Amino acid sequence: MSGLRSDAQQPFGGVSRRGFLGGSLAALAGGLATPALGEASDAQAWRERVRPAGALDAAYWARVRREFNMVDDISYMNNGTMGPLPTPVVEAQTRYLRELAADPRARRDTELVREKLANFVGADADEVLFTRSTTEGMKVFCRGLDLNPGDDVLMSSHEHPGGYGPWRAREDRDGVVVRTVDIPAPPESAAQVIDICERAIRPETKVLVVSYPIFVTGLLMPIAGLAEMAHRHDVLLSVDGAHALGMLDLDLHAMGCDHFATAGQKWLLAGSGTGMAYFSRNVQDRIWGDMWRRTPAEGARKYESSGQRHMPSLWGMGDAIDFHSAIGKTNIQSRVRSLATRLKDGLAEISGAGVGTSGSAEMSGGLTTFYVDGVPKANMTKALMDRERIYMPGSGLNDFSCRASTHFYNTEDEVDRVLSVVRHVAENRATYSDA
Numbered sequence: 460m461s462g463l464r465s466d467a468q469q470p471f472g473g474v475s476r477r478g479f480l481g482g483s484l485a486a487l488a489g490g491l492a493t494p495a496l497g498e499a500s501d502a503q504a505w506r507e508r509v510r511p512a513g514a515l516d517a518a519y520w521a522r523v524r525r526e527f528n529m530v531d532d533i534s535y536m537n538n539g540t541m542g543p544l545p546t547p548v549v550e551a552q553t554r555y556l557r558e559l560a561a562d563p564r565a566r567r568d569t570e571l572v573r574e575k576l577a578n579f580v581g582a583d584a585d586e587v588l589f590t591r592s593t594t595e596g597m598k599v600f601c602r603g604l605d606l607n608p609g610d611d612v613l614m615s616s617h618e619h620p621g622g623y624g625p626w627r628a629r630e631d632r633d634g635v636v637v638r639t640v641d642i643p644a645p646p647e648s649a650a651q652v653i654d655i656c657e658r659a660i661r662p663e664t665k666v667l668v669v670s671y672p673i674f675v676t677g678l679l680m681p682i683a684g685l686a687e688m689a690h691r692h693d694v695l696l697s698v699d700g701a702h703a704l705g706m707l708d709l710d711l712h713a714m715g716c717d718h719f720a721t722a723g724q725k726w727l728l729a730g731s732g733t734g735m736a737y738f739s740r741n742v743q744d745r746i747w748g749d750m751w752r753r754t755p756a757e758g759a760r761k762y763e764s765s766g767q768r769h770m771p772s773l774w775g776m777g778d779a780i781d782f783h784s785a786i787g788k789t790n791i792q793s794r795v796r797s798l799a800t801r802l803k804d805g806l807a808e809i810s811g812a813g814v815g816t817s818g819s820a821e822m823s824g825g826l827t828t829f830y831v832d833g834v835p836k837a838n839m840t841k842a843l844m845d846r847e848r849i850y851m852p853g854s855g856l857n858d859f860s861c862r863a864s865t866h867f868y869n870t871e872d873e874v875d876r877v878l879s880v881v882r883h884v885a886e887n888r889a890t891y892s893d894a
């Protein structure tokens with residue numbers, strides 16, 4: 460992200476260049492992170508380092524990994540809960556914080572970040588709102604929809620509390636009926652999933668809520684097919700895409716859902732307190748914002764109603780998108796899938812191990828759920844840590860399944876070390892089962 464903006468159209472709203480320089484030099488003397496004046500050249504430097512030139516081989520991904528400052532005594536495979544921040548994003552956020560600390564009038568162009576986000580997910584800027592989490596994005600949609608007692612909301616039985624919680628609250632408050640439908644782990648095909656959901660729709664059904672991907676099975680619900688089917692029944696499709704932003708090459712317009720909420724702290728690697736939601740232009744006149752507005756033409760901005768927020772994190776989302784874009788969205792998606800496929804293929808060869816995530820590329824991404832028969836998850840995650848220093852406590856389908864997150868900064872070696880531990884546990888099942 461570049462370009463300071465202020466109401467006065469001057470850097471820092473009129474702070475003199477001398478004051479600005481002085482602040483930067485003082486920060487440098489204090490040993491703080493990158494000074495603002497170095498911004499442009501620093502950005503060039505990391506962009507050059509992560510720019511794909513030639514084969515996207517292990518050497519390339521090792522170069523990308525060096526842009527992180529992760530603790531090196533563990534292998535982190537829990538991105539599905541929280542991702543690490545690349546150093547350029549940390550430095551950008553730090554810079555914004557320091558600018559605000561030096562002068563509370565300091566402004567970055569928030570609308571530029573909105574445009575970047577919209578472009579990154581295949582939406583228009585008027586359809587995108589900033590949130591602080593996926594849950595917030597799910598809540599705003601749920602609260603804004605007019606529903607009558609007896610109206611029906613259908614969802615998969617594998618939704619996260621952040622996705623189903625708002626609807627359950629309306630069930631208690633408004634008499635809305637929430638029903639769940641079981642999706643196999645893994646299903647046979649996308650058509651099977653669509654068929655299961657369609658059979659569960661009733662005349663009272665107003666909304667279908669699904670995840671992309673489901674957090675406990677890694678399944679990518681077939682959103683485009685579900686949207687087409689739901690719209691045929693005059694049902695809205697709301698998607699909990701907490702893990703999708705930064706993992707998958709999203710094109711929300713092509714997917715056709717009405718609403719999509721996602722996080723910045725997970726696969727976008729933008730840090731906590733960041734997120735976005737999408738409200739298709741087609742539904743904005745049906746969903747209320749919860750604050751009174753003067754201007755009618757705000758688009759999805761009308762749903763941003765939570766007052767002041769942590770601007771360095773919000774602006775830093777633009778830098779996280781720059782970081783992903785420099786590597787390439789499709790390159791990231793391929794890398795994520797290739798590591799997950801390596802894991803699934805290796806697990807398939809281990810007797811006694813099983814995988815709950817689909818093997819199909821269309822129906823899976825960077826979350827892989829697996830188990831060894833009879834071995835509690837707690838024992839498996841302990842073995843992963845004790846034997847190979849692998850950190851993998853993420854939510855599994857049940858007490859016997861683990862969830863591995865493979866993001867682009869993970870390595871083939873880390874995946875192979877997971878496999879070596881699972882093989883060991885499977886071969887010594889009696890030791891690791893509680894019975």
Ligand SMILES: Cc1ncc(COP(=O)(O)O)c(C=O)c1O
Nearest residue numbers: 592593594619621674699701722
């Ligand atoms: C599918 C899903 N939805 C929602 C959430 C909640 O995310 P947030 O903390 O961004 O609200 C999570 C968190 O893990 C999740 O996995």
